[in-house]
Every structure is written in structure tokens, then in C-alpha cells.
Amino acid sequence: QQQVKQSPQSLIVQKGGISIINCAYENTAFDYFPWYQQFPGKGPALLIAIRPDVSEKKEGRFTISFNKSAKQFSLHIMDSQPGDSATYFCAAALYGQNFVFGPGTRLSVLP
């Protein structure tokens, strides 16, 4: 019930395309859903986060779509750029508890 599933494991997108990464959870008590971006040899960095009272949040080229009934959320990267090539982790957190991370998606954006 604490697991967060993430797909795909890896993703290759052409420059200018849309990258979509999906996550699913089981515990309906999760109340915070962040996405982290990690470049090789670096620590994860917060990209964007959403709470379950909204269905979508957009920051620049990055959008989180949240489907509470389906217990799914996804990250959309519009106009993907080679600089977006990184590993992306979704996570979920319970109020006052620690984060549960998905296994990660390795994104490669081809020039």
C-alpha cells in the first residue's frame, strides 16, 4: 500500500516532443505528490509538486495531471529539450510521514 509504481522505465523523445511519465499509488491517504529531476552524479531536485485538491498544475513546460479517482498522476514535459535528459522520480507522501519514491524513469531527448 505504500508502493508507488512508475512507468515507463525509460523514454526516448525527439526534441520538441512531449514526454509523459505516469505514476500510480494505492494508499488514498497520500496527500502530496512531488516530482524530482536527477542528472547523473547529482542529487534529485524538486521539479514540481501537487496536492490532491487540484487536478492539474503547470509550471513552464512542466505539467502534473492528477486523477484522484484512478489514483494516478503524471508528468508532462512539453517541447522537450536535450537538456531535459535526466532521470525523473515521482513520489508520494502521507501527512507527517516520509516520501515513497517511484523507481524512476530515464528520459533521453534526442536533438
Next chain:
Amino acid sequence: DSGVTQTPKHLITATGQRVTLRCSPRSGDLSVYWYQQSLDQGLQFLIQYYNGEERAKGNILERFSAQQFPDLHSELNLSSLELGDSALYFCASSIRGGEGTDTQYFGPGTRLTVL
């Protein structure tokens, strides 16, 4: 730059040895979290400290221990090291640590190699 610092950046040691990893949280953050990331693996939560007290435990081995000092920096001690302990160890910090779901800010990590 997240404001979280970790030292050393790299550590190479032998099996059976003991090492200490250090983390300084962002200014003002009271919580420190430790994570292990093995090759091609996700982030495994190890342990959390809040204002000097242990707050939560994850998949931390008995050979591992941690503490948070009065100045809020934290140390992760790994003993009787095994080849399988080779991994990236990340520290993260947040303002609070139990009263809500705070954003965690990650440090650059320590790469531990056990030979």
C-alpha cells in the same frame, strides 16, 4: 544549489571497514533524511532526524546508524561494510518533519565504493 551540503563527495574503502558520511542541512531546516540509491535503483529511505531526535526509520540496516547534532548537522555511520553497500548516499532536509508534508531538498550525495 539546494543549500544542503554533503562530505565527502567520494569515498573508497574496503569490506569490513567503517565510514562516516556528513550532511549539513539548509539554513533553518530542522529535519534531515538519509537515502540510499544503488546502481539503477530508486531512492530508499533510511532514517530521519528532526531537531536532534530520531523521527522515522526506513530500510536501515543494523550495521548503519545516524545522529543529528545540536547544530543540526547529521552523520550517517556505516560499519562492517559489504560490497553491496556500494551506493550513492543522499541527505535531504526540510523545514519541519512531522507536522506536514514539506518539500525535501537533496544534497549532492556521497558516492561510496566498497572494494
